[in-house]
Amino acid sequence: MSLKPTIGIETHIELNTKTKMFCRCAVVDTDEPNISLCPTCIGLPGALPVPNKKAIEFITLLALSTGCEITSKGMFHRKNYFYPDLPKNYQISQFDLPVGLNGELEIIIDENKDYIEIERVHMEEDTGKSSHSGSGRIESATSTALDFNRSGVPLVEIVTKPVISSSKQAVAYIEELRQLSIDLNISEGRLEKGNLRFDANISVAPEGSTELGTKVEIKNMNSLRSLERAIDYEIQRQIKALEEGVEIVQETRHWDENKEMTSTMRSKEGSADYRYFSDPDLPDMLLSEDFIAEVETLMPLLPKAQREELMTTGLSLSQSNILSKSDEWIKKLYVKVFDQTKDSVASYNWITGELQGQMRKANIEVLPEWFNDDYLPEIIELIKSDKISFTSAKIILTEILTTDTTPSKVAEENNLYQENDSEKISEMINHIIEENQDIVDRIKSGEDKLVGFLVGQLMKQSNGSVNPGMAKELLLKELED
Amino acid sequence: MDASQLSIREINSLFTKKELKPSELYSKVFENAANSEAALHAHLTLFEEENIKKAAESDKRFSKDESASLLDGIPIAIKDNINIKNYKTTCSSKMLSNYTSPYDATVIKKLKEHNALFTGKTNLDEFAMGSSTENSAFGLTKNPWNTDYVPGGSSGGSAASVGARSSIAALGSDTGGSIRQPASFCGLVGFKPTYGTVSRFGLVAFASSLDQIGPITKTVDDSRIIFSSISGKDSRDATSVINNQLDIPSDNAATIGVIKELMEDGISDEAKNEVNKVVEILKSKGYKVKEISIPIIKLSISIYYLIAPAECSANLARFDGVRYGLRIDGNTSYEMMENTRAEGFGAEVKRRILLGTYALSAGYYDEYYGKALQARKEMIDEFAETFKDFDYLISPTTPTQAFKSGEKTSNPLEMYMSDLCTIPANLAGLPAISIPTGLSKDELPLGVQVMSKPLSDNSLLDFSEIIENEVQFDGQPKGWL
Numbered sequence: 001m002s003l004k005p006t007i008g009i010e011t012h013i014e015l016n017t018k019t020k021m022f023c024r025c026a027v028v029d030t031d032e033p034n035i036s037l038c039p040t041c042i043g044l045p046g047a048l049p050v051p052n053k054k055a056i057e058f059i060t061l062l063a064l065s066t067g068c069e070i071t072s073k074g075m076f077h078r079k080n081y082f083y084p085d086l087p088k089n090y091q092i093s094q095f096d097l098p099v100g101l102n103g104e105l106e107i108i109i110d111e112n113k114d115y116i117e118i119e120r121v122h123m124e125e126d127t128g129k130s131s132h133s134g135s136g137r138i139e140s141a142t143s144t145a146l147d148f149n150r151s152g153v154p155l156v157e158i159v160t161k162p163v164i165s166s167s168k169q170a171v172a173y174i175e176e177l178r179q180l181s182i183d184l185n186i187s188e189g190r191l192e193k194g195n196l197r198f199d200a201n202i203s204v205a206p207e208g209s210t211e212l213g214t215k216v217e218i219k220n221m222n223s224l225r226s227l228e229r230a231i232d233y234e235i236q237r238q239i240k241a242l243e244e245g246v247e248i249v250q251e252t253r254h255w256d257e258n259k260e261m262t263s264t265m266r267s268k269e270g271s272a273d274y275r276y277f278s279d280p281d282l283p284d285m286l287l288s289e290d291f292i293a294e295v296e297t298l299m300p301l302l303p304k305a306q307r308e309e310l311m312t313t314g315l316s317l318s319q320s321n322i323l324s325k326s327d328e329w330i331k332k333l334y335v336k337v338f339d340q341t342k343d344s345v346a347s348y349n350w351i352t353g354e355l356q357g358q359m360r361k362a363n364i365e366v367l368p369e370w371f372n373d374d375y376l377p378e379i380i381e382l383i384k385s386d387k388i389s390f391t392s393a394k395i396i397l398t399e400i401l402t403t404d405t406t407p408s409k410v411a412e413e414n415n416l417y418q419e420n421d422s423e424k425i426s427e428m429i430n431h432i433i434e435e436n437q438d439i440v441d442r443i444k445s446g447e448d449k450l451v452g453f454l455v456g457q458l459m460k461q462s463n464g465s466v467n468p469g470m471a472k473e474l475l476l477k478e479l480e481d
Numbered sequence: 482m483d484a485s486q487l488s489i490r491e492i493n494s495l496f497t498k499k500e501l502k503p504s505e506l507y508s509k510v511f512e513n514a515a516n517s518e519a520a521l522h523a524h525l526t527l528f529e530e531e532n533i534k535k536a537a538e539s540d541k542r543f544s545k546d547e548s549a550s551l552l553d554g555i556p557i558a559i560k561d562n563i564n565i566k567n568y569k570t571t572c573s574s575k576m577l578s579n580y581t582s583p584y585d586a587t588v589i590k591k592l593k594e595h596n597a598l599f600t601g602k603t604n605l606d607e608f609a610m611g612s613s614t615e616n617s618a619f620g621l622t623k624n625p626w627n628t629d630y631v632p633g634g635s636s637g638g639s640a641a642s643v644g645a646r647s648s649i650a651a652l653g654s655d656t657g658g659s660i661r662q663p664a665s666f667c668g669l670v671g672f673k674p675t676y677g678t679v680s681r682f683g684l685v686a687f688a689s690s691l692d693q694i695g696p697i698t699k700t701v702d703d704s705r706i707i708f709s710s711i712s713g714k715d716s717r718d719a720t721s722v723i724n725n726q727l728d729i730p731s732d733n734a735a736t737i738g739v740i741k742e743l744m745e746d747g748i749s750d751e752a753k754n755e756v757n758k759v760v761e762i763l764k765s766k767g768y769k770v771k772e773i774s775i776p777i778i779k780l781s782i783s784i785y786y787l788i789a790p791a792e793c794s795a796n797l798a799r800f801d802g803v804r805y806g807l808r809i810d811g812n813t814s815y816e817m818m819e820n821t822r823a824e825g826f827g828a829e830v831k832r833r834i835l836l837g838t839y840a841l842s843a844g845y846y847d848e849y850y851g852k853a854l855q856a857r858k859e860m861i862d863e864f865a866e867t868f869k870d871f872d873y874l875i876s877p878t879t880p881t882q883a884f885k886s887g888e889k890t891s892n893p894l895e896m897y898m899s900d901l902c903t904i905p906a907n908l909a910g911l912p913a914i915s916i917p918t919g920l921s922k923d924e925l926p927l928g929v930q931v932m933s934k935p936l937s938d939n940s941l942l943d944f945s946e947i948i949e950n951e952v953q954f955d956g957q958p959k960g961w962l
Contacts, residue, residue, distance in 0.1 A: 039584050043799040045577065045685040046564045046586060050719045078795050080841070084814045089798035144814055146803070275841035277850060280690035280792055282719050 003242060005235040006212050007164035008119075008201040011177055012155045013187045014126065014194065015058050021125045021154035022049030022092065029193075033147035041152035043087030048281050051076070055154035056099070056123065058186040060287060060295045062156055063100025063121040065184055065302055070292055071097050074285035076123070080275045084138070085128035085146050093157075095276040098122030099287070105180070106304045107172040108321040116173050117161040123285075126153040156186070162201065162212060167231035171224050174198060179303045179325045191223055200231055203248070204238045213238070214248040218262055220255045230255040234262050306331070314344035322352060329367065330356070333376070340377035346384075350376055358397060370404040378407045386467055392416035418467045422474060425466055429478050432457050443479060451475065483962060485509050485646040488700045489707075492649065493551045496543045503539035503554025503598070506649075507532065510556045510600060514647035517961040521623045521632075523641035525561050525571060527601040532556075535598055542596070551706050552595040558648035560639050561602035562609055563694065564683040565589050572685050573617035574607045576800045576807050576825030586683020587718065588652060588694050588711045595710050600648040603638030607827045608797065609659055609687045611635050612899045615890055616829045623886065624666060625958035626925050630883040633663030633899075639697050640667040645961040650698045650707055654684055656691045657785055658878075658903025661915035661930060664697045666883035668917045668926030668956055670949075671697045672704040672942070673903075675935045676910035677722035679708070680715030686796040688789035689720070691907040701916065701946040708938060727936050731943035733766050735872040738773035743876035743902050752877035755918045755927045759875060762951045773874070775867055777860045781904040782897055784860070787840045787853035788908070793830075794837030800825060832893065857908050864909045868934040873944055876902050878915035878930040882923060902930055912938040914945050917954045926956065 019026060023040035039047035063070055077095035100121035107114050128151040134142030158177065164170050178196055181187040188195050198221060203213035218234055221227045233255075238248055253262040301309070303324045310320035323334055330351060337347040355376070359365070379396055382388045388396070388411055399410040411417050419425055432454055433440055443450050451472070458471050484492060484506045495501035511529050518524060539554030541547075548554075559565060562572045564582035566589075571577045585593070592599075606616040614622040614637025622637045624630040625644035632641040636653025640663035643651050653660040655673040664671025672695045679694045686692060696707035715721040729735065739760060744753055760770050802808035802821030809820035826834070840849040867874070880901055889896040906913035912935070915928040929948070933941040 042804055044583070044805070045570060045572070045580070045799070046562075046582070046681075046683040047584075048682050048718050048720075050717060080795055080798065082798065082801065082815070082818060084801070084803045084818075087799060087804065088795075089801060090795045138814055141814070273843045275795075275838065275843070275846075277791060277795070277841055277846075280688070280720075281686075 002207045003204045003239050004207050005165060005202060005204045005238075006162045007166075007170055007231060008162040009160045009164060009170060009173060009198055010201070011158045011174065011196060011198045012124065013062075013158070013177075013181050013196050015055050015154040015156060016185075016187050017052055017054045017058065017154055019052060020152035021052050021055050021123070022152055025152065027153050028149055030149065033145075034149060036149050037151075041087065042148050043089075049092060049279075051282065051285070052154060056285065056287075057295055057298070058154070058184070059099045059121065059123050059156045060292065061184050061298055062158070062181065062186060063103065064292070064295060065180060065299065066100070066103035066105050066118050066121065066158070068100025068103035068118060068121050070100055070287055072287055073097065074099055074287060076279040076282040076285060077276045078279045081272045083127065084144055085130045085148070085151070087128065087148065087151055091125060091127065092279055092282070093124045093276075094122035099285070105173065105176055107169065107176045108307070108317060109168055109172050111317045113317070114169065114172070116169070117163050119159045119161045121156060121158050124155040124157050126150050126155050162203070167228040167235075170200065170231055171228050174224060174227060175325060176303060183300050183303060183306075185300070198227060200227070200234075202231060202234045202238065204235060204242065213242075214250050216248065216250065217252045218255055219252060219265065220257075222257070226255060226257055229260060230262060233260065237262065310334075313338050315348055319348050323348070326352070333373070336373045337376045337380070340374065341380050343380060343384075346380045347376070350380060354394060354397060358401060362401060364401060368401065368404070371400060372406070375400055375407055382407065382411065386420055387411075387418065388416050389418055389464070389468060392418070392464065415463050415465050417465060419462060419465050420467050420470065422470065425471055425474050426478070428458060428462060428466065429471070429475050432461070433478065440479065451479070483509070485513055485649065485962070486957075489551055489555055489649060489698075489703045492555065493553070496548065496554060497546075499543065503543065504533070504536040506554065507536040507556055507598060510647055510649065513645060513961055514600065517625065517645035517647055520628055521625055521641045521645055522620055523603055523622055523632075523638045523645060523647060524558065524601040525573065525604050525619055525638065526569065528568075528599050532598050532600075535596075539596060539598070548596070550595040550710070552592065552597040552710055554596065554598060555649050556598045556600045557592060557707075558600045558603045558639055558642040558651035559589070560605055560636050560651070560653045562605060562654055562685040562687075563588060563652060564685070565599065565602070568602065570602070570685060571619070572608045573605045573619055574825065574827065574830070575618040576821075578618065578807065580806045584683065587680035587715045589683065591711050591713075597710075600642070603636070603642055603651060605638055606635035607830050608685065608793070609635040609654055609656055609692075610793070610829050610833055612658070612662060612896050613884070613886070613889065614638060614663070615886065616827055618827060621886060624883050624925070625961060626668065626883070627923070629885055630925060631666065631886050633666035633879075633883060635659040635663075636697060637663045640664055640669055640671070643667070643669055643697050643699060644958050647961075650696055650703050652694055652707075652711075653697050654687075654692055654694050655903075655907065656687050656693075656789060657907050658900040660695045660697055661878050661903050661913060661928075662900060665878035665915045665917070665928030665930075666926065668928075668954070668958070669697055669699060670701050670704050670917065670945075671695070671915045672708060673906060673913050674708055674712060674938050675722075675912045676907075677720050678712045678724050678936070678938060680713070680718040680721045682715055682717040686792075688792040689796060690792060691785075691789060693907070701914070701942055701949045704914070705939075705942045708942070722936075725936060726939045727934065729872050729933065729937050729940040731940050731947060733768045735768060735944065736870065737763055737768050737770040738867065738871035738874045739770060740778065740874055740876045741772050741774040742776065742778040747880055747898065747901065748877055749881045751882060751921045751927060752880055755929050756875055756877055759918060759929050759948055759952065762948070766947075766951070771871075773867060773871060775863055777856065777863050778905050780856055780860070781908060782901060784853045784856045784908060785900070785904045786836065786897060787849050788857060790833040790837030791840045791850050791853075792837065794834045794841065797826075797830065797834055829893070860905065861909045864905075864911065864934075872933060873941065874932045876930050878902055878928040882921040882925040882927055906932050910935055912936075912941050914941060916945050916948055916952070917956070918948075918952045919954060920956055
């Protein structure tokens with residue numbers, strides 16, 4: 001019997017609004033605790049929530065961009081549970097009337113497209129942050145310090161249907177969702193800052209079975225790498241258990257990054273009854289047609305459409321995918337370089353390979369301001385017309401990344417233009433042959449490898465200005481004679 | 482002449498004519514407090530010292546003819562579940578016995594803008610849960626008409642204070658009758674405005690969809706003055722509405738309905754007689770008066786005791802010892818929260834939290850809370866239907882006169898029944914007023930309640946003033962001046 005896994009993912013995205021979801025406190029990015037608070041976000045007696053229109057706009061935008069149906073009369077619900085960093089001991093969330101229902105997201109793995117069905121997109125307010133000392137968990141902590149800066153920051157939660165079948169798909173899904181939130185300009189999309197947080201529901205069942213197996217929820221995956229490993233681990237754990245005849249228990253498991261394994265956090269029996277009910281402090285969330293139309297005007301070119309556009313330039317799906325998930329300036333640069341060179345592969349390789357590689361090595365985060373959009377097309381053109389070698393092109397790039405100059409100036413000043421005149425090259429070859437008669441003799445007696453040495457000599461004497469391909473060809477011809 | 486006996490408009494006229502100074506009235510009111518507080522315990526805290534300066538500022542404004550408000554220099558008592566900046570807000574609970582508010586409720590901000598003075602904070606049933614002001618952690622309040630009797634509740638301190646003239650008027654809050662019932666027991670006018678017309682920001686929530694702040698006063702006109710000062714849409718309360726008042730007739734063009742279900746079993750003959758007396762007067766003035774049956778009113782108590790506890794179970798979850806208020810330590814955070822709540826809340830509050838938690842629990846929601854919401858919706862619809870044919874609905878305010886202290890404390894259900902007539906207005910969001918009309922054979926006040934459709938508060942006040950003038954109730958408790 002072959003067992004197949006089924007995965008659903010719940011993702012929380014922290015919205016980059018200026019103020020919190022239900023009060024006008026600034027959303028701050030700081031380690032200094034408890035500096036952006038008010039009666040509402042720390043749950044003082046008598047304080048009331050007032051919704052942030054911008055956040056609802058952002059959530060609607062995300063719902064629309066994933067093709068969700070928009071709930072015209074949505075509701076805010078209270079999700080009741082006690083936790084010291086949840087000031088009201090209930091979280092304002094949405095229950096049966098979320099902003100968006102039934103969408104989908106296109107994901108790319110290598111050269112293949114796939115579609116992940118989205119069950120719902122809804123609003124939630126964030127909690128504060130707890131730091132437990134003595135132990136990482138509240139049950140055994142000797143003391144707990146609380147920071148409420150994050151309390152009330154708007155979140156959007158996106159829940160997939162149980163349709164994901166591998167860790168690879170899960171990672172591709174999160175990568176796509178992250179890029180989408182960045183392109184929609186609703187989040188910084190920084191995983192390391194917790195802008196995106198995800199939990200996975202995993203079950204396994206016999207191939208062909210119409211029913212899903214017992215669901216296990218995995219928490220505490222903080223990176224794409226841990227998402228991938230945790231899912232792989234959990235699938236294997238469940239398969240092994242079933243093969244050994246051990247029943248899977250419905251529970252929440254904790255991913256331990258160091259031990260690289262999941263362990264029980266709480267079982268279903270101990271799971272909370274959230275007692276959801278409509279929040280009487282908040283009127284219905286009315287998303288009128290006018291409001292939706294207004295939100296539609298904010299819609300940028302989505303990653304899926306970006307890929308389609310990039311593919312029309314001649315890039316493959318995976319190349320288009322990589323570009324669509326690159327920084328905005330790289331996407332723009334590609335378009336400009338391609339427009340001038342009409343060579344998608346060269347443009348793509350030079351930008352994603354050489355340029356980004358050199359910048360990484362040299363620790364350059366942004367292109368210097370003198371770095372003209374014409375430079376890369378110029379370099380590509382110089383290579384194509386055989387005026388410079390690929391090696392020289394790299395030298396030129398290094399130079400223009402650090403000095404305010406131009407590719408042609410660098411080529412000229414460093415004699416990087418290569419010699420393409422066969423008569424001149426032949427002249428130089430003759431000179432080399434004369435100087436290295438012993439080597440020539442050894443070549444003729446069968447030591448072919450030494451041809452390379454002669455080419456090297458030639459390059460050295462010409463300061464690298466000879467077209468190496470032509471040089472080798474002419475040298476071989478000369479040796480044959 | 483004793484100025485503390487006068488209406489706000491009369492007092493203001495004396496101030497304006499410089500025949501009386503605000504500081505003189507202020508002294509008189511505190512003299513009354515000195516005479517009555519030991520016996521009645523209307524106030525939890527008196528603000529005498531700190532407001533002397535403010536009274537002097539009022540003196541100055543009147544002496545320079547610079548006063549712009551009818552409430553300038555008027556001493557008003559505030560129920561201790563309404564936040565005044567830098568003063569304690571205890572809600573008569575051990576839980577908040579040490580809690581000082583860092584902000585003003587919107588109604589307080591507005592009263593301050595009108596240069597009203599605050600006499601202090603008044604006693605209430607803990608977190609406004611009760612009908613007798615016996616559920617206070619700081620001792621009970623007595624009825625100024627006869628100290629063997631309760632003043633009603635939960636705004637019993639506010640009513641006792643106005644009754645004993647230790648304030649000119651008071652603010653209370655009304656969730657199921659907590660303004661009207663004590664006003665009726667103390668021979669005063671109690672007005673619960675249309676839900677949403679007065680901001681709840683800064684009122685410590687009991688049941689958010691039912692709570693409404695309103696005045697307890699000697700006359701209908703006093704209630705009108707306070708209502709017009711504290712009402713209005715508030716950007717800090719998402720449930721507040723623009724106070725666009727409907728104009729319905731208050732003269733004898735109006736049609737009056739006597740609610741059949743509130744003139745049946747469970748209502749004392751004395752209470753019915755008061756209604757009949759008013760009906761006769763209205764008929765003699767040419768009003769059309771008819772009996773009207775609204776059968777769903779019989780479900781009021783059942784609906785109320787599901788919805789109010791459900792909301793309160795979430796609203797009171799924030800009192801956990803983590804951020805403010807009482808904290809009873811424990812070995813873990815959860816133990817600390819449990820100990821704090823076990824120690825901090827009184828029996829009635831716990832009873833309602835348990836009821837509400839149960840009603841919202843998985844498996845019971847549909848049967849209890851869900852059904853209650855449905856019935857509430859039906860009640861709203863039935864009232865809307867009724868108001869097509871009637872302008873005002875009349876009933877007793879309470880089934881009986883005030884009961885004796887301790888009489889009902891051991892029987893919560895009997896206590897709950899005392900709100901039978903007042904609860905429907907909260908469930909349907911209607912404006913409702915209690916007008917004192919006479920005395921029982923025990924020499925205790927009785928009142929009549931009038932309700933009208935949402936946002937017809939001003940017309941309701943006009944109509945009530947007509948009844949007030951016709952009935953000529955001029956009784957007042959003796960021995961406190």
